Amino acid sequence: MPGKRTTRTTAAAVAIAATALMPSQASAQPSSDALNTYNDLSRQAEKLHEDHLKAQEDLKAKQGDLDKANADLQRAGQVADKAKADEDLFRGRVDLLTEASFEGARFTQLSALLVSESQQDFLNRMSAMSMIAQDNSEAMGKLSAALDAARKAQAFAQDAQKRAGEATDGAAKLVNDIAAKKSAMDQQVSAARNQYQSLTSPQKAQLANPGDTSPVQVPAGAAGAALEFALAQRGDTYVFGANGPDAWDCSSLMQKAYAAAGVSIPRVTYDQAKLGRAVTRAQVAPGDLIIYYSGQSHVAMAVDNVRAVHASTEGVPVLIANIDSIGPISVIRRVVG
Incomplete structure (x- = not known):
């Protein structure tokens, strides 16, 4: 035990x-054609049996590939949705800052100096210009990152879709392969069992x-x-x-x-x-x-x-x-x- x-x-x-x-x-073994034939049939049946088992294992692996590809596709969709939301948000901020520049909210240092009523007024205008420029740079950076994330999500989704398609096609082929191997195996096993019955x-x-x-x-x-x-x-x-x-x-x-x-x-x-x-x-x-x-x-x-x-x-x-x-x-x- x-x-x-x-x-x-x-x-x-x-x-x-x-x-x-x-x-x-x-x-x-006894010198017997019947026994030798049984042994040969049994070995052939065993090989077909192992082929059938291997095809089933391959199908499980393909199903795992398909599940991963589908999960990646779903995750890519979520990333793309967030990237789109970020893009809309930061594009809006960039548009506002751009609009503000046309309305005179942004000036050059020279224009600020010309319109300033005092030194303090000039410093205030320069500070405001710096803040607007910083906000604009930050918004542009985030917009660029959002666009880049969206592009990567799209590429990832396309790759996941391709892998899912390949896994689906491979699984379908394996299902047919398994059916063929099972049929061949059953016939060979049946032949071996029938031959066994002919033994003394x-x-x-x-x-x-x-x-x-x-x-x-x-x-x-x-x-x-x-x-x-x-x-x-x-x-x-x-x-x-x-x-x-x-x-x-x-x-x-x-x-x-x-x-x-x-x-x-x-x-x-x-x-x-x-x-x-x-x-x-x-x-x-x-x-x-x-x-x-x-x-x-x-x-x-x-x-x-x-x-x-x-x-x-x-x-x-x-x-x-x-x-x-x-x-x-x-x-x-x-x-x-």
Whole structure:
């Protein structure tokens, strides 16, 4: 159970685990065209399933882009409204000051000197001229700032409208893409399930073998906690698109395992293949994610440098297998550490 450290498997259990049945390991399967066909169909269905999940994640991202663009558009409208109000206010002040200048409220120093009746009158007129000039300069500055804010708001609004349009178009395309991928996935899953029904009882029993279920000692830390969770699910059912608690697909098991360790990772294998840092096959350590196939459509978690635990395919429970028996390795990622 998660949360309880267990003892290391015996050498015999390791040997059993290393040769545990895996759908993608031809040497560990009966020589059967029907079984090989089922394995091929299952792998194809899993890739289409991951494609479908990825399209759904992309749609969420596009919806987020659309929501942000619409929020930016609304904010731009509010800024534009304020800028327009400021423009009206300060343009009115500038107009008043301009009108005052035509009515003789503004004079040159010479005209002030000529019409002044005394030295004090001259100083008063000069002071009034200075105040009017200051007011006019301030009003002009604020009018200029308001006009600049209005221009920026308009440009921001145009950009937001463009982004909103692109996000809407992208979302619409993804909706169609999701529908197409879902249809292809359903057909492939149905084909795999139909092929499964053609297998013999011994073949089905061999696929259903849970393999090594003995206690496994895990290291301390987040990687160990994630591995402990994954190991606790041994024997659970594989179902395309399942998210637990008793049925999984390959990537949902990895996501929930690391969530149990307090680490958030993406749902899809393609994104899990970009996590943390890459390590070599020789460097594999408990908790590492091992991504398989050139299309990166399957994932397992390293138990040690030899074994991995994973949700394989329908008809096969969550189990431990030899790392290299699961399929061709695309990349190995260390999520933490």
